[in-house]
Amino acid sequence: MTYWGIGEALDQCRSWCRQDLRISIAVNISARCLHDARFLGVVRDALGASGLKPDCIEFEITESAIMLEPERSRAMLQEFRSLGITQSIDDFGTGFTSLSYLKDLPIDKVKIDRSFVTNMLRNDRDAILVRSTIDLAHNMGYQVIAEGVEDENTWAALENLGCDVIQGYYVARPMTASALEEWIGRSQWQMVANF
Structure with a gap:
């Protein structure tokens, strides 16, 4: 499924580039693909065939996938980075990533899991975890994304x-992609363009 997803993501990015829409697509990378030596070649070939810059896609990898084989994961993440692909740890806070591994991972972003974000205004411990994660990630040079923002008060607190x-x-x-194209034209939100 991940192999298919990369091809589809690149096709969509190519379509958006033709429309002068600067949108990147995040692709969830499974543990199986992360630890499959052939996967790197598939990614390299797909990027080359697409003619697109590598920052049009972003790989999201869960903590649990990384921690299945930490050393192998780190090596594969380094290979993705050498291709110029942006990478993020998805669902951060739900796995068991040791801080010693986190400091050495070649990632760009940390996505705080929604289970902490949705309760942060009602649960002091969740609020502490969110605040601490933002501080830690920024101090390590990572961008922070909060998942599961469902209301204005949570957005304001995160801001x-x-x-x-x-x-x-x-x-x-x-x-859908076509609905996104329409939404961008009328949205009040600033889109984050990676390329």
């Missing part, structure tokens, strides 16, 4: 904490 990007129903619900 006050210095969160870089929000994701969730408060911004928009999942939509």
Whole structure:
């Protein structure tokens, strides 16, 4: 499925480039692909065939996928980085990433899991985890994305904490590519363009 997803993502990016829309697509990378030596060649070939810059796609990898084989994961992430692909740790806070591994991972972004974000205004411990994660990630040079933002108060709290990007129903619900194109034209939100 991930192999197919990369081809589809690149096809969509190519279509958006022809329309002068500067949108990157995030692709979830499974643990199986992350630890499959052939996957790197597939990615390299697909990027080469697409004619696109590598920053038109972003790889999202969960903590649990990384921690299945930490050393192998780190090596593969380094290979992706050498291709110029932006990478993020998805669902951060739900896995068991040791800080010693986090400091050495060649990633660009940390996505705070929605389970902390949605409860941060009602649960002091979740608020502490969100604030601490934002501080830690920024101090390590990573951009921070908060998942699961569903209301204005949560957005305002995250903005006050210095969160870089929000994701969730408060911004928009999942939509098709054509619906996204229309939404961009009428949206109040600033789109984050990576390329």
